[in-house]
Amino acid sequence: MNGSTASHGDMTPMQRLLTSLGHQEPDRVPLFLLPVMQGARELGLSIADYFARPERVAEGQLRLRARYRHDCLYTFYYAALETEAWGGTVLYRDDGPPNAGVPVIRRPEDIDQLTAPRVEDSPALLRVLETTRLLAAEAGGEVPIVGVVMSPFSLPVIQMGFGPYLALMHEQPERFERLMRLNEEFCVAWGNAQVAAGANAICYFDPVSSSTIVPRERFLATGFEIARRTLARLQAPAAMHFASGRALKIVDLLPDTGAVAIGVSHHDDLGALKQVCRGRLSLLGNLNGISMRHWTPEQAEAEVKAAIAAAGRGGGFVLGDNHGEIPWQVPDEVLAAVSDAVERWGRYPLDWCRRD
Amino acid sequence: MSPGSDGLLAALLALDRLQARTLLRDVRARSAPLDVIERLVRPALEEIGRRWEAGDCALSQVYMSGRICEELVEELLSETRQDSEPADADPGPQAQAPRLAIAVLEDHHLLGKQIVRTVLRAAGHQVMDYGRQDVDGLVARVREDRIEILLVSTLMLPAALRVRLLTERLCALSPRPRVIVGGAPYRFDDGLWREVGADAVGLSAGEVLPILGRLLEAGS
Numbered sequence A: 001m002n003g004s005t006a007s008h009g010d011m012t013p014m015q016r017l018l019t020s021l022g023h024q025e026p027d028r029v030p031l032f033l034l035p036v037m038q039g040a041r042e043l044g045l046s047i048a049d050y051f052a053r054p055e056r057v058a059e060g061q062l063r064l065r066a067r068y069r070h071d072c073l074y075t076f077y078y079a080a081l082e083t084e085a086w087g088g089t090v091l092y093r094d095d096g097p098p099n100a101g102v103p104v105i106r107r108p109e110d111i112d113q114l115t116a117p118r119v120e121d122s123p124a125l126l127r128v129l130e131t132t133r134l135l136a137a138e139a140g141g142e143v144p145i146v147g148v149v150m151s152p153f154s155l156p157v158i159q160m161g162f163g164p165y166l167a168l169m170h171e172q173p174e175r176f177e178r179l180m181r182l183n184e185e186f187c188v189a190w191g192n193a194q195v196a197a198g199a200n201a202i203c204y205f206d207p208v209s210s211s212t213i214v215p216r217e218r219f220l221a222t223g224f225e226i227a228r229r230t231l232a233r234l235q236a237p238a239a240m241h242f243a244s245g246r247a248l249k250i251v252d253l254l255p256d257t258g259a260v261a262i263g264v265s266h267h268d269d270l271g272a273l274k275q276v277c278r279g280r281l282s283l284l285g286n287l288n289g290i291s292m293r294h295w296t297p298e299q300a301e302a303e304v305k306a307a308i309a310a311a312g313r314g315g316g317f318v319l320g321d322n323h324g325e326i327p328w329q330v331p332d333e334v335l336a337a338v339s340d341a342v343e344r345w346g347r348y349p350l351d352w353c354r355r356d
Numbered sequence B: 001m002s003p004g005s006d007g008l009l010a011a012l013l014a015l016d017r018l019q020a021r022t023l024l025r026d027v028r029a030r031s032a033p034l035d036v037i038e039r040l041v042r043p044a045l046e047e048i049g050r051r052w053e054a055g056d057c058a059l060s061q062v063y064m065s066g067r068i069c070e071e072l073v074e075e076l077l078s079e080t081r082q083d084s085e086p087a088d089a090d091p092g093p094q095a096q097a098p099r100l101a102i103a104v105l106e107d108h109h110l111l112g113k114q115i116v117r118t119v120l121r122a123a124g125h126q127v128m129d130y131g132r133q134d135v136d137g138l139v140a141r142v143r144e145d146r147i148e149i150l151l152v153s154t155l156m157l158p159a160a161l162r163v164r165l166l167t168e169r170l171c172a173l174s175p176r177p178r179v180i181v182g183g184a185p186y187r188f189d190d191g192l193w194r195e196v197g198a199d200a201v202g203l204s205a206g207e208v209l210p211i212l213g214r215l216l217e218a219g220s
């Protein structure tokens, strides 16, 4: 397929990923580069036009993989796509990701009447499913296709606004619980529709569970239980992604959510995370996408080496950015330098970083 | 931190509004409202900011504790306003206070601004809230209101980068308003605030208080 030419003896991206997730060392560290909007640049389209047609996003992902040789195809459009399904609007801009428009839940009482949308009724969600099918047909099982859901616990930030959501969480436990149940039904249906369309894994974005946003005790009483219930019903392995929120304070709890991997922040110590996770939970991360904007190729190489040195040994590690999407402003040369550096320094056994 | 503000800090982190209120009232019985703010509220809010930045407390605690403080301080100040005759009313820190405004620039995320505004108000400052603005609108408001210090919050990277245009435009005003920026992109790129021409960056909402102190000292 497009860009999947592996040299003799190399693993396919799927084998590479599965070996690493099985806490074994593959041929090299898998790279989940996760460019998203960059597909529009590849196709010479505006960001809004790019996301308007599923075949464009599929083509964009294939071209990006041909260019950077990373180990997955990513069907993520933008987070606000899910609130579109709930009746919300999306605000585009030319130089960055779209954002959600005004909240669909305007007052907490609205939750009492709220019903979850059906996947098949949402043109936006159907576009993603079509992209997934197109990519699955191309990938032929050799390149993992990663789908995305917002967690039931994080989605309300864009369903109702952050301040009102924090107030709901603290002050109206019953309404909060009702919203969680509705969101769980939606999340499971949406995730499994992507699996049925060909996604091999689901990235479950849950930054509200991160310790940047809620303390450990609240996470245990809320986001943790919600993740456990939701991930158990997804028909594919899931990575719990904190979108660059911190996770070190809760990492001991995370294997019990059922996630096979976690997406971790540049604000966390990757080595310290690895110590807790070794053999139990794979790590995805933790390059700082925002600072990538002004990296030199040498810096890109140094950052890649540092991450591999901290977490690469023994497998259980996928190199990527720390947010799950590369900012629009990051130069293509930096992404190419990241990819080159993984090729150069990511080959197992990682003798260069072995200290005995 | 004083022992009193330690107690308040603990109450705030536990989101214990009643305990926080009791602590403020105890100190209020012995001192002026502005002392209560200076000695109790302000150090507690600054410490919460420091802890958040260090990863030792969560945004939900920052937000909820800010709300509690703003409400309690409002209670305190409204009592003072009722108690005192207009003639000898304590003008408070506003007497020589700079003209402050806060806005979100070309972004749809208002929480950061709200939290910073809450901290400012809870610490006894008056601040104009311009809501969401584009560069033109913001420059016009700043000029009209003769703002001396402008606080700008952004969550998305393109919005953070737009601050460059804003600071360039503000340079044409005399005296040039100082600009303090904050929001997630600045927390992931140390040099971004300088790159966009800001005078200071706050990595947490609590930091706004010492930054204001520094800017005022430098300006006087």
Ligand code: B12
Pocket: A077, A078, A079, A080, A096, A097, A098, A099, A100, A150, A154, A155, A157, A158, A162, A205, A206, A207, A208, A212, A213, A242, A243, A244, A245, A246, A289, A290, A322, A323, A325, A327, B049, B052, B059, B062, B109, B111, B112, B113, B115, B116, B151, B152, B153, B154, B155, B156, B157, B158, B180, B181, B182, B183, B184, B185, B187, B188, B201, B202, B203, B204, B205, B206, B207, B208
């Ligand atoms: C939780 C979260 C989410 C949640 C909720 C987002 C939301 N608020 O709407 C979800 C999962 C929905 C989400 C989605 C997205 N997210 Co998000 N998300 C986060 C996360 C983890 C926290 C964001 C947040 O709201 N924090 C709360 C605010 C109040 O915090 P804050 O801005 O830092 O403010 C504090 C201080 O900085 C300071 N402060 C703020 N302003 C000011 C001003 C002054 C003057 C001062 C002194 C201080 C100050 O005070 C505050 C309290 O201490 C951050 C990463 C991170 N680690 O912070 C990414 C982040 C904000 N997300 C990001 C992005 C891109 C997105 C999406 C656009 C992704 C996409 N393609 O769809 C969407 C947009 C969603 C939408 N609104 O439509 C990027 C933005 C930067 C960029 N790359 O452009 C971030 C920074 C991640 C990253 N590292 O790149 N996200």
